[in-house]
Structures are given as structure tokens and as C-alpha cells.
Amino acid sequence: MSPSQSGQPVLSVRDLRVATMGRRPAEILKGLSFDIAPGETLCLVGESGSGKSVTSLVTMDLLPRGELQVTAGRAALNGEDIITATPARTKALRGAEMAMIFQEPMTALNPVLSIGLQMDEIYRAHTRMRGPERRAAAIAAFESVHLPDPPRIYDSYPHQLSGGQRQRVMIAMALALKPKLLIADEPTTALDVTTQKQILELIRNLQDEMNTAVLFITHDMGVVVDIADRVCVMRHGEVVETGTTEQVLSQPKAQYTRDLLAAVPALTPRAARVQPAPDHALELVDVNKVFEFRSFLSKMMRRPGHRVQAVRDVSFRLDRGRTLGIVGESGSGKSTVARCVLRLEDPSSGAILVNGHDIAPLEGQKAPAPARRAVQMIFQDPNRSLNPRLTTGDSLIEGALNAGEPRAEALARAAELLEVVGLPRDALSRYPHQFSGGQRQRIAIARALMMSPDVIVADEAVSALDVSVQAQVLDLLAEVQAKRNLAILFITHDLRVAAQICDDVMVMRRGEVVEFGTAGQVLADPQHDYTRALLDAAPGRDWDFAKGCRITEPA
Incomplete structure (x- = not known):
């Protein structure tokens, strides 16, 4: 049977x-x-x-x-x-x-x-x-x-x-x-x-x-x-709640479950912030990036290789104190734009202005030190971006030492920045494996802040985190941005995250910008079919986590 x-x-x-x-x-x-x-x-x-x-x-x-x-x-x-x-x-x-x-x-x-x-x-x-x-x-x-x-x-x-x-x-x-x-x-x-x-x-x-x-x-x-x-909700190795999906999401019994649901970001964009006078930290003008793939045989025969245009005529301005989100599917060109801004890739054409200075004509390693310090990155996975053989302190001060800062001064600033991101000073002597995923991402944020940047590029910086830790990291980024007047270029495939942290949203598809506007305009009233398709595909779109019920469309 x-x-x-x-x-x-x-x-x-x-x-x-x-x-x-x-x-x-x-x-x-x-x-x-x-x-x-x-x-x-x-x-x-x-x-x-x-x-x-x-x-x-x-x-x-x-x-x-x-x-x-x-x-x-x-x-x-x-x-x-x-x-x-x-x-x-x-x-x-x-x-x-x-x-x-x-x-x-x-x-x-x-x-x-x-x-x-x-x-x-x-x-x-x-x-x-x-x-x-x-x-x-x-x-x-x-x-x-x-x-x-x-x-x-x-x-x-x-x-x-x-x-x-x-x-x-x-x-x-x-x-x-x-x-x-x-x-x-x-x-x-x-x-x-x-x-x-x-x-x-x-x-x-x-x-x-x-x-x-x-x-x-x-x-x-x-x-x-x-x-x-x-649904079976677990915490510290134990089941704290179990039931049908409707029961757990609409009438959670455990406080832990309620906390998890409260941390889920809404698809509704946050209230628009008052925009101060424009102060451009980063500007892209008609940036293009073409990759050419050539086999060994084509090189020997001096034949052209296979060309792929990853980015086509991308332009935008990002002011201090504001967050621009870039959204789109894999292969849309989001990360390539970020790598060009960071000079990890050389753009094929166009201008990249950091504090008014065009760094696009320079090869990545030849970009002037002030421009390289002005733009810093928070990577998606701190497990891979933090060296497991270096203590937290050594990871944080590495860039400062390369820029000529004395070790004692760099360590003192690193200790201060750990407190800024909510970690104790004694974390300086510990290794990455001794921290949780959320704590490691806080260290990655502190490392980016060590160079006193004007622009932070966050590439899927919270996608691998639990919803509660994700909410904490997003709050931390907003707090640090407000205190230091940072411009943040936020790359994400999670539209809920984009709705909560971004002032403006740029939608990319196949290397091109298909829609650009404030978060309220793009996410609440999308004009392009592709943007609407992205929103329709967002998981749990028909559920209101704040109210614990399904969203009913107006008649």
C-alpha cells in the first residue's frame, strides 16, 4: 500500500x-x-x-x-x-x-x-x-x-x-x-x-x-x-510554531513569528524624503561597455571575436544623501555598471564623474587615489569578500595602510567604526568565522567606511541575509548615510528592499535603462511593461505582511 x-x-x-x-x-x-x-x-x-x-x-x-x-x-x-x-x-x-x-x-x-x-x-x-x-x-x-x-x-x-x-x-x-x-x-x-x-x-x-x-x-x-x-517556524533548534500557511501568516501565535513577519519589507515605497539642493557625487554620461570574447584560434588567425554589449548608453546622476537603486534580471547590466563605477572594469566609452572629475578615460589601476577612495564597495557575500586568515582589524585597516595612514591611527579609527556599525571594539582581534552572517556584513560596511567615501556601491548587499538581519542592516545603512551624507548606489533583485531604501530607481534590461524615476513613481506606477513584469513576479505580492491578510484588488 x-x-x-x-x-x-x-x-x-x-x-x-x-x-x-x-x-x-x-x-x-x-x-x-x-x-x-x-x-x-x-x-x-x-x-x-x-x-x-x-x-x-x-x-x-x-x-x-x-x-x-x-x-x-x-x-x-x-x-x-x-x-x-x-x-x-x-x-x-x-x-x-x-x-x-x-x-x-x-x-x-x-x-x-x-x-x-x-x-x-x-x-x-x-x-x-x-x-x-x-x-x-x-x-x-x-x-x-x-x-x-x-x-x-x-x-x-x-x-x-x-x-x-x-x-x-x-x-x-x-x-x-x-x-x-x-x-x-x-x-x-x-x-x-x-x-x-x-x-x-x-x-x-x-x-x-x-x-x-x-x-x-x-x-x-x-x-x-x-x-x-x-509552515514550521524554527528558532535555536526548536519549533516555535507550526500550522497552515494562512494560520501562521495571518494569526501568528509566537512573538518570534510576529517579529519575523514584521521585518518583511513592504512593496510599497517609503515616503519620499525632502531633496536638498543637488550635490552630485557621481554622474554617468552615455556609458557603454562591450566585452569581446576571442578563442585561442581567433587570436592566432587575427579574427574578431564574439562581442557582447553589456551596457548601452547608461546615464544618471546620484546626489549626496540619496540612494539610487538599480534593479533588473541577471544579465541586465546592473553589476557591470557598478564595476565600471569602481574601475574594476574599463568602460568602452562615456564619462564617469566622481565629484566632478572624469575617471572613465583612465585604466582602472591608474585612477587617482582620491577617486578610488571616494567610491567604496559592499559586496554581496562577506564570507568571500573578507579574508578568513585576517583578523577583523587587519581587514579594516588594509586600505588605509595602502593609502599611507599610520597603523595605530588606522586601528583607532577601525575601533570607532565598529561601534558605528553596532559591534564591540574587541571584535578587532576576531576572525570572520567567529561572527554571524549579519555581523560579517556589518564589518564589510565598516571596511567601506574606513576610506571616508562619498559614494558607496552596495551590490546585493542584503540578499543572503535573514529578514530580521536584513532589516537591521538596511536601518544601519540609512543611519550611516544620514550621518555622513553618503550617496549610495544600491544594486538589488529584491523589489521589496528597493522600495524601503531607495529614493530613486533605475530599471535595466539587456544593458539598457528602460525606466527611471523616484521609487514612488517606478514601483507604485510603473510605465514600462518590463517593470510591471518584475513587480508581478515579486514573491508574496498578493500578501500584506503588516495586516496579515491577502491583498484584494480594488473593484
């Missing part, structure tokens, strides 16, 4: 406890319990450190050996306890009965193997198909997730695909053998809103076809609205 006929859940977790190993073990999961029925989607939500991802690793039998161990409880897949199963048995279950979509496909996919070979491994491990049958099955799987030109995808390598395409490949791999349980760990966090919407619809449609149970892990409450049947 199948689970759906017997009423047996596909996944049943009971009193699950996980602890660190060592002299002083700490409990990570503290008696976790939940069920997922066939065809149902359960969303695990909560801040970083709540135990969401550890739960998925236990279920897949992927806990890091020697670091974490299950101390009690049960996790049963169709009645079979995964925890007590042999490694050979859980290996057989992975892929065939349960599968996982990871957050970052570039990390999960092997960069030196073609997509086809990686897909082929699944069929070779779990089926008796011959080579031509495996290829046909792989191409059919790629077609099922609506990948363009599946034979080309089969022969491609991960770096040759877009982010959305790589995530579709991961979904195709996960669903190749029609598992009864699909675990999705933040599968849409790094994707733009239109690709995100497509991926969520794809998971839901495939789930309906296969009656798959889905364990969906996310910190995005908008995604919860769009995909969840039930």
Missing part, C-alpha cells in the same frame, strides 16, 4: 536531536518533530542558526562526519528510519527515493564535468539503462524543466549556463528518478524575481505531476506565501 493510500507521511521526524562533537557538545536540534504528506509542501523558516539546513542534512544522511551527530530521535522516509540505516542503504535512497536541490548550483555542480556527464552519473548509479537510453532520459529531464535546447545543455559546462539555467539543471537532476521526497534548501535566494517565479512554478507543477512531498527551506516569507501548504 502506498503512503498516500495508507495515510502514512512520506517524511516523519520525531524528537530529533543533533549535537556538536567534542569536549563541550552543544545541541543544534532540540527535539524537532514534523510530518510531510505526499503532494504537500512544508516550509521550514527561521533565522540563520535555527537548524533548518541541519534538518535537511540529517534527512539526506549528509551530516559532516566528526562534527555533528544525531543523539536521539527518528527521521523516517516512508516508514524506514534513515538514521539507523546503513550507509549503503542511505546512498541507495538518495536520488531514487529522496533528492535535494542546493542553494548554490555553482558549488553543487562539478565545474570540470559537462552537465550531461553529471546527469549520466545518476542513471548509472540507480538504473540499468544503456548509454543511449541514459542520454535520452537526461534530455527528456531537461525538457521537463523547460531548459532551452536540451542537447546543447547536455554538452555544456556549468560556467556556460546562466544562474537560472544551472538551478533548472539541479532540479532536473533531483527529480530525474521521481523521488518521493524533494528537499529544497534556499533554491531561489540568489535568483532574480522573474527566474525565481519560474522556478517556484516549476517545482509546484512537477510536484503536482509526481505527488512529491517537498521540504522547502527559506528565509524569504514572500516565497512561503507562494509555495507553502504548511
